[in-house]
Amino acid sequence: MTAALNADLHCHSVVSDGTLTPEQLAVRAAANGVQLWALTDHDEVGGQARAQAAAQAQGMRYLTGCEISVTFAGKTVHIVGLGFDAEDPAIRQGLVDTRGGRGERAREMSAQLAAAGIPDAYEGALRYVGNPELISRTHFARFLVETGVCRDTGEVFRRFLTEGKPGFVPHRWASLRNAVQWITGAGGQAVIAHPARYGFTPNEEWALFSEFKAHGGTAVEVVTGSHTAAEAARYADTAREFGLAASRGSDFHSPDESHMDLGRLPPLPEDLTPVWTLLADRIR
Known part of the structure; x- marks a missing residue:
């Protein structure tokens, strides 16, 4: 499976904050030419069995997924887990604790x-x-x-x-270490989601990637719905610098709200290692 594979490894259903069911997402993804799909609901794996069954019914290959909310340097960062055992008790309990607040x-x-x-x-x-x-x-x-x-x-x-506005209430999520270790402990690969969105200083971003890799993280979303072409190029360079694999996902939530539709992303740069090549034995 090459970098040209139409993989969409980041989207959300009604199980978290999307507006479509896992089954509707699978139909939409397949219609848009997605070959490898993952449903990555926020802090929840309750839609995984439905998503996998729907993917297979549409002729797509499937990876389990989840997007875990993490607090790092005073900001909320998202770590996508791919290819893990969705029944693993440690990750399931960790997600319950993360949802609790x-x-x-x-x-x-x-x-x-x-x-x-x-x-x-x-x-x-x-x-x-x-x-x-x-x-x-x-x-x-x-x-x-x-x-x-x-x-x-x-x-x-x-x-x-947003911070400083009426209606904004911060929440302390999981630690970066815990999120990465829940994912890897369940047999998956951890991915930093849409890194351009966080607004970190260069030093903060270097610390994020360094700590992420030290804890066992292996990949970064290079091509994603909220990245411009320049940002995708920047994080391709970051992947090379840190020796990380690259992921690709639309971050699709809704037909009416999302920047990018399922399966409509540009391909990953050819010289990067697609994260799905690290997960060949986990694809269903």
Whole structure:
């Protein structure tokens, strides 16, 4: 399997903060020519059996996946796990613990929004939640668009849900070490997701990649829905510098919200090692 393979190894379903079911995602991915797929819901593996069955029904190969929320240098970083045993007790318990703070955080967000003149945001956000344990800023954003407070979800985040704005409540997630070790301990490969999004200084980013590799992380998303061509080239260089494999994923959430559709990404650079070549024995 070469770098030219149409692999999409990052997307989300209603099990976390997407709007389509695992089955609908599989149909969409296959229609767009995806050959190797992974569903990577946030901090949750509850959709894995459905996604694998749906992938096989559509003639696609499949890797288990998850996107784990991590706190690093005071910011939330996402680590994608691929090809792990979704029944592994350590990763399952780790994800339960990581999800645990979301409900309390959501109620605090709602209280802040109420103080800013937007009542009942918690109840409104719940209407968009497939899994109440995974209520997130995205669900609040959809409610604020529906009620006409903002034109689109991007405006919601700019006005209400980023640091320093009413409605932003930080949450302490898993440690980088724990997330990587849950994934590798369950037989998978750990990937730094969409690194251009974090806004780290050069020193902070160097520390992230260095610690990630020291803990056993092996790959970075080079081509992803939120990366520009220049950012993809930059993180291709980072992969070379740190000796990391490269991953590719749209980060698709919804037909109406996502920057990039499933399977529509450019290929990885030919000289990089695709992460799926490290997972040949885990592909189903």
